[in-house]
Amino acid sequence: MQMNNVDLNGLVLKNPVTVASGTFGFGREFSDFYDLSLLGAISVKGLTLKPREGNPVPRLAETPMGMINSVGLQNPGVEAFIRDEIPFLRTFDTKIIANINGNTLEEYVEMAKILDKEDVDSIEVNISCPNVKSGGMAFGTDPLMASKVTSAVRNVTSKHIIVKLSPNVTDIRTIAKAAEVSGANCLSMINTITGMAFDLKTRRPIIANRIGGLSGPAVKPVGVRMVYETASVVGIPIIGMGGIMNAEDAFEYILAGASAIAVGTGNLVNPMCAPQVLEGLKKYLPAEV
Amino acid sequence: MQMNNVDLNGLVLKNPVTVASGTFGFGREFSDFYDLSLLGAISVKGLTLKPREGNPVPRLAETPMGMINSVGLQNPGVEAFIRDEIPFLRTFDTKIIANINGNTLEEYVEMAKILDKEDVDSIEVNISCPNVKSGGMAFGTDPLMASKVTSAVRNVTSKHIIVKLSPNVTDIRTIAKAAEVSGANCLSMINTITGMAFDLKTRRPIIANRIGGLSGPAVKPVGVRMVYETASVVGIPIIGMGGIMNAEDAFEYILAGASAIAVGTGNLVNPMCAPQVLEGLKKYLPAEV
Amino acid sequence: MKAIRDLKIIKIDEIAKGIFSLVLERHLDFGALKPGQFFNLALKSRELPLLKRPISLSTWDDTTMTFVIRKVGKGTELLCAAQPGEWVSAVGPLGNGFDLEAPAAEATLLGGGIGTAPLLALAEMLSAAGTKVNVYLGYQNEPYLVENFKKVADGLFIATMEPVDGLYHGNVVEYWMAQEADETERHVYSCGPDAMLHMVQLSLKSRSQKGHLLTEERMACGIGACLTCAKPIERDGEVHMLRTCIEGPVFKAEEVVFECK
Amino acid sequence: MKAIRDLKIIKIDEIAKGIFSLVLERHLDFGALKPGQFFNLALKSRELPLLKRPISLSTWDDTTMTFVIRKVGKGTELLCAAQPGEWVSAVGPLGNGFDLEAPAAEATLLGGGIGTAPLLALAEMLSAAGTKVNVYLGYQNEPYLVENFKKVADGLFIATMEPVDGLYHGNVVEYWMAQEADETERHVYSCGPDAMLHMVQLSLKSRSQKGHLLTEERMACGIGACLTCAKPIERDGEVHMLRTCIEGPVFKAEEVVFECK
Numbered sequence A, B: 001m002q003m004n005n006v007d008l009n010g011l012v013l014k015n016p017v018t019v020a021s022g023t024f025g026f027g028r029e030f031s032d033f034y035d036l037s038l039l040g041a042i043s044v045k046g047l048t049l050k051p052r053e054g055n056p057v058p059r060l061a062e063t064p065m066g067m068i069n070s071v072g073l074q075n076p077g078v079e080a081f082i083r084d085e086i087p088f089l090r091t092f093d094t095k096i097i098a099n100i101n102g103n104t105l106e107e108y109v110e111m112a113k114i115l116d117k118e119d120v121d122s123i124e125v126n127i128s129c130p131n132v133k134s135g136g137m138a139f140g141t142d143p144l145m146a147s148k149v150t151s152a153v154r155n156v157t158s159k160h161i162i163v164k165l166s167p168n169v170t171d172i173r174t175i176a177k178a179a180e181v182s183g184a185n186c187l188s189m190i191n192t193i194t195g196m197a198f199d200l201k202t203r204r205p206i207i208a209n210r211i212g213g214l215s216g217p218a219v220k221p222v223g224v225r226m227v228y229e230t231a232s233v234v235g236i237p238i239i240g241m242g243g244i245m246n247a248e249d250a251f252e253y254i255l256a257g258a259s260a261i262a263v264g265t266g267n268l269v270n271p272m273c274a275p276q277v278l279e280g281l282k283k284y285l286p287a288e289v
Numbered sequence C, D: 001m002k003a004i005r006d007l008k009i010i011k012i013d014e015i016a017k018g019i020f021s022l023v024l025e026r027h028l029d030f031g032a033l034k035p036g037q038f039f040n041l042a043l044k045s046r047e048l049p050l051l052k053r054p055i056s057l058s059t060w061d062d063t064t065m066t067f068v069i070r071k072v073g074k075g076t077e078l079l080c081a082a083q084p085g086e087w088v089s090a091v092g093p094l095g096n097g098f099d100l101e102a103p104a105a106e107a108t109l110l111g112g113g114i115g116t117a118p119l120l121a122l123a124e125m126l127s128a129a130g131t132k133v134n135v136y137l138g139y140q141n142e143p144y145l146v147e148n149f150k151k152v153a154d155g156l157f158i159a160t161m162e163p164v165d166g167l168y169h170g171n172v173v174e175y176w177m178a179q180e181a182d183e184t185e186r187h188v189y190s191c192g193p194d195a196m197l198h199m200v201q202l203s204l205k206s207r208s209q210k211g212h213l214l215t216e217e218r219m220a221c222g223i224g225a226c227l228t229c230a231k232p233i234e235r236d237g238e239v240h241m242l243r244t245c246i247e248g249p250v251f252k253a254e255e256v257v258f259e260c261k
C-alpha cells in the first residue's frame, strides 16, 4: 500500500481514501467543507434506473457506536445523475464511481449500458443493499446470482467494475470469488449488516421498515475480518470500509489487505472525516513504493 | 412475556434472566458478588468431551463497544464438570444449562448421552463456536448439519435441548427451522460474530488466532434482528442475547420475540450486571400473565 | 456558509426543569444566520452517542449563539450537563430557516414546548422588520423564555396543559383559534411536536390561512448527504421525500404530509 | 472479599511524565489486601472503553488505596485525566498476590517502569516483617516512587536506559546480576515488561535462584469467569493455561512459559 497512485486494477486513484456510497450524496454537500479534489474517489449515492423516493420514515436509529439506516435507495435515477451531477463532480480532480442498484438483472445491465457511454471512472455494482424488497442483497448473498450480475454487467461495459459485497453471508469468500471470476476488477466491502432496534416507549421497531442496515465503528471488526478473509482468496484489489472514523481505523483495513478504503458513516458524524483520515494516513504509508 | 415462571417449552425458569455460556465460568466466580439463586438459569462454560487448554494468547481484543475473544473452549471436560461443578451449582435454586461442543457429531452424541443421566436441567447444543478449528460453527452454518446434530442429540436424551445458533449465516431462519424440526425445545442466539482487530504497532492481528468472536453492545442490533426474524418462523421459544448490558437492552430482545434473555459480556464488564438487569426488567414486565 | 468548528461553551443555565440554555461563541466562518436554522451539536469530548444532535438557533448576537435544549435522551443529557469552558463540535448553520425577504404585516407565532425556542429569533427579527407579532406559547406546566418574547411581541399569550394560576389552561392551538377567530390574514409560524403541527395545519386549512411549520425528523448528517431525514412533502400534487435538513426544516404549512402513526 | 464498589477519587497527581498516582477511598467490603493484588478499574461515567482496566495496588492505608498508572491507551488516559471527586468503579481485590506467609530473610525486588509500583507495598510489608530488602528500579529516563522505596529498602539501586547523571546507565536486570553476583539465596520478586521478566527468569535459572514474577495478560473480567487472561504455566512437567487473574498474576519464576513473539 502506498499514499499516491493506488492502482485498483485499472482504476488509478491519487490516494487510497475514498468515500462510501450513500454517505456523501453527490459530493455537493461536502464541497462547502473542503476541496473534493483531495479525495481518491467519490462513490455517489446508490443509483437506480428510475428515480426512487425511498422508504418511509423514520429511516434512522442509533445503536452503541453504530447507526441503522433504511434510506431505501432514494435517488433521482441514473439519467438525472448523468445530467445534473457528473458535470459538477468533474470540476474536481477525483475519480467518479457510479454505484448501481437493480431490482432485476436487467436493470443492472440497463444501467451499466447507459453508464458505459458516460463520463464515470468506475461502476460499483451494489449487490448488497439491505433496504430494498427485491434485488439488492438477494444478489449479494448467493454466489450464483453474484456471478450472474457481475458477468452481465461485464458483458455490456468496458469500464472498471467494482462489486460491492454484503456482509450478511455465511462465507464472503465464495461470493468474492464468484465476482472475481465473473469479471469484477475490484471489490468493495462491507455494506451494512442488517440490524434492528426497538423504541421502548412505543414498543415498536424504530425504523419504519423495521429492519435496516447497521454501519459505523460497531461493525469495524466484522469489516476488517471480511477484508482479511477475502484478500487471501482473490487476486483483485479491495476497497475496505465499515466503521472507519480515523487514520488508525483505515490502517487496520490496509493491514487486513485492503488497497484503498472508504469513509462512510464517518462523513455523517464529521464532515471533515475523509480529509482527516487522509492526512493521518501519511504517518502510516509511504508516498510511493 | 412475564417475570415469573417462564416456560421455555419444558424448562421452567423462575425469571427470564439467564447468563450466557463462557461469560460466567461455572458460577463460582460470581457467588462472591450475589446469590446465584437470583438467576433464572446459568449456562456454564462450553464443555467438551475431553479437557481442553484452549487457544494461545492473546485471546482478547477490544473494539468500539465490543470485544473479540478467542478462548477456544478451554474447559475441564464434561466429566470434571459433572464431578466438580454440578454439586456446587445445585446448592443454588437456579436451572443448570450444560453447553456442549463437539469436534464431530459423535462427540456431541457422546456428551449428550453422558449428561442425560446427570443432574442438569437442559443441554445447550452449541453449534456456533467460532473459536475452534473443527466442529463448532461448521455445524451452525449449514441447515443440514444443524439438523443432523440436533436430531442425533435428541435421539439420546430426553432432556430439554437448546440449540445455540450462529449469527455468521446468510439466513438464520433456515438454521432455526432445521433445529426446530429436528427436536430442539428452544433456541438461543446469538453467539459471537466473527471479527478481527489489528495492533497498529506490531501490524499483526491482536488475537493470536487472528480471528475471534465479537460480542457486546456493538452486536446488539444484529442479535435483536435475528431474534425478530427467527421468532416469526419458529414455534419454539428463544433465549435472546448479544450486547445486553441493562434492562432496556433486555426488553428490546423481548420485544423482538425472545422469551428469556442471557447476559454475556455484561457479566465481564460488571459482575452485578445480571441481577441489575433482572431488577430493572420488573418495570417492563408483569409478574405473571 | 456551512462549517464545522469547535465552539467554547460560554454559559449554560437550567431555565426550567430539564430545559437548558446553552450559549456558545459565534464563529465568523458560519456567516449569516437565519431564524429557523439549526446546528448539529455534540460535546467535543464525547464518543457516544456517535451522531451529533440537531438543535435550533434560539437567538444570537455578534459574538454568541444561544440554543435552548430539552433533556430527552443521552445526546441532550450530555450537552445539558456540560460546563462553561468545555468544547462543543458544531456543524452549521443548517437548513433553510424562515424566509424573511418580504415579511407579512401581521404574524402569529405558535410555539409548543421546546418548539418555542426557535421562534424567539423569528419574533425578534419580524418585530424589527415592522411586523406586528402575536406570540402563543404552549407548555406542559412551566413556561420559559417568556421574558424574552415579552420584549418583542405585540401580544403574548401563554397556555399550559396542566392548570397554572393566571394562565390559559389547555391547548395552545385552541387558544389561538379562539383568540384570533377572525384574523385569518395573519401569517402563522409554528414549531412544536408533530401532533401540534398537524393540528395547526388542519386549522389553517379550515380557515384558508397561510403559514409555515418548523418540522423535525431523525437526522444523521444534517448537511443533506445521507437522506435519513426525509419528509413527505406534497408539491404540485405529488409527494416528494425532501430532506428536513436542506429543503426544510421549514415548510409551507399545507405541504407537510403528516402520517398517522 | 471480592466486591464491586464505586470509589471516590481522593487525589490524583502526575508523579512523572505520563505516570499518575491515583488515590481512592478504601472500602471496608474489600476486606484484607495483599501486595501483588490488583483492581479492575474504570471511570464510573465512561461508557467507552467497555472493559475495566487491571491496575495493581501500589500501596494502601486504613482508608485509602493508591494506584500508580501509566497512560498508555484510551482506558488509562481516561483514568489519568480524572479529577478528585469523580467516581471510579472498582472490582477487587483480584488475583493471588504475593505470598507473605513465611517471608525470606533476604529479598531482592526488581521493578521495571510501571512495574515498580506493585512492588512498593511488597517492600513495605517485607521490611515490616523483618526481611532485608534490596530494591532495584529500572526506568527509561525519569525515576518515580524512589522516595517511597527509600523509606523501606535496605539497599536501593536505580538504573535508567537513557543516561541520567548519578544513576546506573543500562538494564536493571544486568545491574542486579552484577551487584548481587553471589547472593543467590535472596528471594527475588520482579514485575515489569515481559521481556524483562523473561530475562529475570533466565537469570534466576542460571543461578538456581528462587523468585516470583508478577505477570500481565489482556483481561476482560478479572474475576476468573472468561478465560481470556490465560497464561501458559508449566507445572509437574505439563503446561496448563492458568488464569492470570485468579491463579496469577504472581507465579513462581520458573513456571512461566514465555513465548517468543
Ligand SMILES: Cc1cc2nc3c(=O)[nH]c(=O)nc-3n(C[C@H](O)[C@H](O)[C@H](O)COP(=O)(O)OP(=O)(O)OC[C@H]3O[C@@H](n4cnc5c(N)ncnc54)[C@H](O)[C@@H]3O)c2cc1C
Residues within 6 Å of the ligand: A061, A062, C038, C049, C051, C052, C053, C054, C055, C056, C057, C067, C068, C069, C070, C071, C072, C073, C074, C075, C076, C077, C114, C117, C118, C215, C216, C217, C218, C219, C249
Ligand atoms: C431541525 C431540528 C431542530 C431541533 N431543535 C431543537 C431545539 O432547539 N431544542 C431541543 O431541545 N431539541 C431540538 N430538536 C430535537 C432534538 O434534536 C432531539 O431532542 C435530540 O436529537 C434527542 O437526542 P437524545 O440523544 O437526547 O435523545 P434520544 O431519544 O436518545 O435520541 C435517540 C435518537 O433519536 C433522535 N431523535 C430523538 N428525538 C428527536 C427529535 N425530536 N427530532 C429529531 N431527532 C430526534 C436523536 O437524534 C437520536 O438519533 C430539534 C430537532 C430537529 C430535527
Ligand SMILES: Cc1cc2nc3c(=O)[nH]c(=O)nc-3n(C[C@H](O)[C@H](O)[C@H](O)COP(=O)(O)OP(=O)(O)OC[C@H]3O[C@@H](n4cnc5c(N)ncnc54)[C@H](O)[C@@H]3O)c2cc1C
Residues within 6 Å of the ligand: B061, B062, D038, D049, D051, D052, D053, D054, D055, D056, D057, D067, D068, D069, D070, D071, D072, D073, D074, D075, D076, D077, D114, D117, D118, D215, D216, D217, D218, D219, D249
Ligand atoms: C494484573 C495486572 C496489573 C497491572 N497493573 C498495572 C499498574 O499498576 N499500573 C499500570 O499503569 N498498568 C498496569 N497494568 C497494565 C494496564 O492494565 C494496561 O496498561 C491497561 O489495561 C492499558 O489499557 P489502555 O486502554 O490504556 O491501553 P490500550 O492499549 O488502548 O488497551 C487496549 C487493550 O489492551 C489491554 N492491554 C494493553 N496493555 C495491557 C497490559 N500491559 N496488560 C494487560 N492488558 C493490557 C487493555 O486492557 C485493553 O483491553 C496491569 C495489568 C495487569 C494484567
Ligand SMILES: Cc1cc2nc3c(=O)[nH]c(=O)nc-3n(C[C@H](O)[C@H](O)[C@H](O)COP(=O)(O)O)c2cc1C
Residues within 6 Å of the ligand: A020, A021, A022, A023, A045, A046, A047, A069, A071, A073, A099, A126, A129, A164, A189, A190, A191, A192, A214, A215, A216, A217, A219, A241, A242, A243, A244, A262, A263, A264, A265, A266, C226, C227, C228
Ligand atoms: C445512510 C447510508 C446510506 C447508504 N447507502 C448506500 C448506497 O446507496 N449504496 C451502497 O452501496 N451502500 C450504501 N451504504 C453503505 C455504505 O456505503 C457502507 O458500505 C457502509 O455504511 C459501511 O461503512 P461505514 O461503517 O463507514 O458507514 C449506505 C450507508 C449509510 C450509512
Ligand SMILES: Cc1cc2nc3c(=O)[nH]c(=O)nc-3n(C[C@H](O)[C@H](O)[C@H](O)COP(=O)(O)O)c2cc1C
Residues within 6 Å of the ligand: B020, B021, B022, B023, B045, B046, B047, B069, B071, B073, B099, B126, B129, B164, B189, B190, B191, B192, B214, B215, B216, B217, B219, B241, B242, B243, B244, B262, B263, B264, B265, B266, D226, D227, D228
Ligand atoms: C469470553 C467469551 C466466551 C464465550 N464462550 C462461549 C462458550 O463456551 N459457549 C457458547 O455457547 N458461547 C460462548 N460465548 C458466547 C456468549 O455465550 C454469547 O452468545 C455472546 O457473547 C453474545 O452475547 P454478549 O454480547 O452478551 O456477550 C462466549 C462469549 C465470550 C465473550
Ligand code: FES
Residues within 6 Å of the ligand: C218, C219, C220, C221, C222, C223, C224, C225, C226, C227, C228, C229, C230, C243, C244, C245, C246
Ligand atoms: S440528515 Fe443527512 S440528509 Fe438530512
Ligand code: FES
Residues within 6 Å of the ligand: D218, D219, D220, D221, D222, D223, D224, D225, D226, D227, D228, D229, D230, D243, D244, D245, D246
Ligand atoms: S480476566 Fe476473565 S478469567 Fe481472567
